Amino acid sequence: MLQDAFRGGKRYWILLGFWVALIVVGLAAYGRQLSEGLYITGMSQDVTWGLYISQFTFLVGVAASAVMVVLPYYLHDYKAFGKMVILGEFLAVAAVLMCGLFIVVDMGQPARVANIILHPSPNSVMFWDMLVLTGYLLLNLVIGAVTFEAERKGAPPHNWVRPLIYLSIPWAVSIHTVTAFLYSGLEARPFWMTAILAPRFLASAFSSGPSLLILMAIIIRRFTRFDAGWEAIQKLATIVVYAMVINLFFVLVELFTGLYSDMPHHLHAFEYLFVGLEGRAALVPWMWVNAALTVCAVVLLLIPGIRRQERFLAPLCVVVILAIWIEKGLAMVVTGFIPAPLGQITEYAPTAPEIAITVGVYALGFFVLTVLYKIVVNVRERLEAT
Amino acid sequence: MSEDRRTFLKEVGFAALGLGCGFPLVRAAFAEAQHGTNQDAEPSSQWAMVVDLEKCLNGEVRAACVEACHREHNVPEIPEADDEIAWIWDEEYKHVFPDQVHEHTPAELQEMPVLVLCNHCTNPPCVRVCPTQATWKRESDGLVMMDQHRCIGCRYCMAACPYGSRSFNWRDPRAYVRTDESGQPLSDFPTRTKGVVEKCNFCAERLRDGRQPACVEAANAVPGGEGALTFGSLAEPDSDVVRILGEKHTISRRVNLGTGPNVYYVV
Numbered sequence: 001m002l003q004d005a006f007r008g009g010k011r012y013w014i015l016l017g018f019w020v021a022l023i024v025v026g027l028a029a030y031g032r033q034l035s036e037g038l039y040i041t042g043m044s045q046d047v048t049w050g051l052y053i054s055q056f057t058f059l060v061g062v063a064a065s066a067v068m069v070v071l072p073y074y075l076h077d078y079k080a081f082g083k084m085v086i087l088g089e090f091l092a093v094a095a096v097l098m099c100g101l102f103i104v105v106d107m108g109q110p111a112r113v114a115n116i117i118l119h120p121s122p123n124s125v126m127f128w129d130m131l132v133l134t135g136y137l138l139l140n141l142v143i144g145a146v147t148f149e150a151e152r153k154g155a156p157p158h159n160w161v162r163p164l165i166y167l168s169i170p171w172a173v174s175i176h177t178v179t180a181f182l183y184s185g186l187e188a189r190p191f192w193m194t195a196i197l198a199p200r201f202l203a204s205a206f207s208s209g210p211s212l213l214i215l216m217a218i219i220i221r222r223f224t225r226f227d228a229g230w231e232a233i234q235k236l237a238t239i240v241v242y243a244m245v246i247n248l249f250f251v252l253v254e255l256f257t258g259l260y261s262d263m264p265h266h267l268h269a270f271e272y273l274f275v276g277l278e279g280r281a282a283l284v285p286w287m288w289v290n291a292a293l294t295v296c297a298v299v300l301l302l303i304p305g306i307r308r309q310e311r312f313l314a315p316l317c318v319v320v321i322l323a324i325w326i327e328k329g330l331a332m333v334v335t336g337f338i339p340a341p342l343g344q345i346t347e348y349a350p351t352a353p354e355i356a357i358t359v360g361v362y363a364l365g366f367f368v369l370t371v372l373y374k375i376v377v378n379v380r381e382r383l384e385a386t
Numbered sequence: 387m388s389e390d391r392r393t394f395l396k397e398v399g400f401a402a403l404g405l406g407c408g409f410p411l412v413r414a415a416f417a418e419a420q421h422g423t424n425q426d427a428e429p430s431s432q433w434a435m436v437v438d439l440e441k442c443l444n445g446e447v448r449a450a451c452v453e454a455c456h457r458e459h460n461v462p463e464i465p466e467a468d469d470e471i472a473w474i475w476d477e478e479y480k481h482v483f484p485d486q487v488h489e490h491t492p493a494e495l496q497e498m499p500v501l502v503l504c505n506h507c508t509n510p511p512c513v514r515v516c517p518t519q520a521t522w523k524r525e526s527d528g529l530v531m532m533d534q535h536r537c538i539g540c541r542y543c544m545a546a547c548p549y550g551s552r553s554f555n556w557r558d559p560r561a562y563v564r565t566d567e568s569g570q571p572l573s574d575f576p577t578r579t580k581g582v583v584e585k586c587n588f589c590a591e592r593l594r595d596g597r598q599p600a601c602v603e604a605a606n607a608v609p610g611g612e613g614a615l616t617f618g619s620l621a622e623p624d625s626d627v628v629r630i631l632g633e634k635h636t637i638s639r640r641v642n643l644g645t646g647p648n649v650y651y652v653v
Contacts, residue, residue, distance in 0.1 A: 037580040038539075039556035044468035048541040048554060108539020108554065108581025115518040115538050126517035126542055187511060187643045188548035341550040342502075343481040346468070 001149060004378035005371045009224070012374060026360010028355040030105060036278040037106060041379035046346035049089070051358050052106035056099050058329035060179045061201060063095035065209020066140065067172035067237050074165050084232040088213055089144035090372040096137040098365035105357055125182045132175045139168045152379050170265035176201045189336040200250040206243035208324035210236045211317035218314050220373065226380040237313055240320060241301035248298055256349040269335050277339065282347045286326050293323035417585050431621040432528035433506065433588055434648040436630045438614050442501055448476055451501060454604030454637035458503035458589070465596030471553040471585040474503040474601055482639060486495045500651070504551040505639060506530045508646030512543035512552065528648065529588050552585045586590040620648070
């Protein structure tokens with residue numbers, strides 16, 4: 001099975017080369033960050049988390065979304081997801097890998113990362129987040145590899161994986177819940193301190209993750225002989241649109257509480273996001289783009305005639321991913337720091353090396369994903385041929 | 387046969403992995419059962435500070451406090467505001483006590499400079515969130531301590547602190563530490579590396595020798611600054627801080643958050 005990673009055409013190697021080039025650029029920038037310090041990023045004493053932790057948050061969602069194919073397939077025996085499920089599990093593997101890397105590149109002393117395990121601190125949500133993410137990575141890696149290997153041999157998977165599969169379902173929910181708790185338990189940051197944060201994270205995850213999965217499935221069926229199935233893609237599209245509607249609802253609930261109560265602490269963050277605070281408005285254009293994209297995606301995807309056509313579905317999936325990325329990968333983390341506890345409004349914008357490192361981590365994740373998907377595609381193509 | 391062996395090896399491997407992941411969890415659970423979490427530990431004593439706002443109106447007093455502290459602890463002087471490190475510094479009254487001002491509060495009161503530092507909270511959020519116990523509440527005297535050798539630089543404590551009391555070393559601080567003619571730092575206090583968080587330590591190193599914190603000593607040395615800062619133990623009924631807290635109208639920062647700050651201000 002593993003040797004399939006080395007069997008590919010010219011396009012495969014060019015794609016891998018492309019990822020490697022981006023990884024190399026990212027590594028160079030990371031080398032600079034390691035030697036000079038995190039001051040080369042756009043972060044400051046007021047905005048202490050930026051692009052890295054935002055990407056981490058966004059990608060935990062992508063990872064958690066594998067449950068949207070695992071659950072219908074294994075719990076409800078929804079056969080149409082038979083070929084999709086492995087794509088979901090391997091996407092989760094790549095996403096969790098990127099999550100871990102984003103945490104490490106954000107650290108001031110990455111060489112000491114083992115301290116989290118050497119000095120376990122159950123009172124810290126970050127400790128639990130590390131545990132659930134590591135567990136989720138292993139679960140998906142094991143389940144994905146074992147079930148796929150069994151399928152390759154045309155035999156049913158070992159019985160011992162079944163409990164692991166069932167375990168992976170609540171576990172997927174846990175990774176994003178615990179990630180939300182990282183933020184929502186801090187009395188210092190009123191913008192994050194909301195009980196709806198975890199449900200919101202899950203809803204946005206279940207729209208952005210499956211959107212990415214749809215795109216992957218469409219790309220794979222375009223360029224290879226492996227087709228995950230149009231029915232499966234359509235079912236995912238339905239999941240995407242309802243998760244998006246629920247997410248929009250949660251956002252509006254949040255806005256109501258802030259705006260109607262009119263409490264300054266709640267208001268400031270929303271003012272900063274949508275109109276700007278004391279003339280600082282770096283995120284305002286992004287947030288209005290986000291609003292437009294969200295409405296556009298929800299309205300169009302709700303129309304079955306549009307959802308059912310690949311030429312509309314694919315771009316709309318891109319729209320969903322962009323909207324959720326702006327929400328979680330850009331605005332959500334940074335806005336928690338604005339205004340700072342002492343009233344200062346310090347804005348944040350990532351620097352070039354910071355962006356290079358971020359792109360590098362994404363490239364590494366997509367390198368792994370490309371290899372994993374290549375194995376899946378090669379094996380499937382052989383199975384179809386026989 | 388070989389297939390069996392492979393399966394066996396695989397399963398043993400997974401079992402080992404599982405145990406490896408589970409072990410720290412079990413250890414943590416035991417540690418918790420034995421000691422309780424950090425924030426539950428009631429300190430047997432608690433150091434506290436009272437800042438007299440009126441006496442601190444004198445700019446010389448405040449400057450002397452900041453200078454003494456930053457000199458004593460080799461706090462780097464970084465010119466860029468984004469990367470600046472501070473253990474004790476001035477903030478405007480309206481930002482320090484946002485719930486104490488309203489639209490009719492006179493401008494001079496709103497903009498009055500107030501000395502701020504780590505509150506060494508009774509229920510410190512920074513300690514609660516630290517994933518490595520690099521910051522902890524010392525049981526013997528209630529100081530919120532910091533181990534810069536254990537800190538991984540995740541800055542979770544900075545997100546959790548409602549007072550902005552913590553600074554991160556975005557760049558190598560040693561290049562910005564003041565030195566004497568021979569190039570040595572001005573004090574013996576260990577300098578930090580880049581990539582770790584630091585903050586006021588209530589002069590733990592001086593308390594050990596029975597001395598007062600550097601800022602308190604410095605304020606008392608300025609004419610007119612005597613008693614601008616008072617330091618003492620809340621567990622000793624006849625200490626100066628207990629006396630002032632009992633006699634005067636004092637406030638502390640953002641009490642509604644429940645962190646229990648131990649720096650008080652005489653209004």
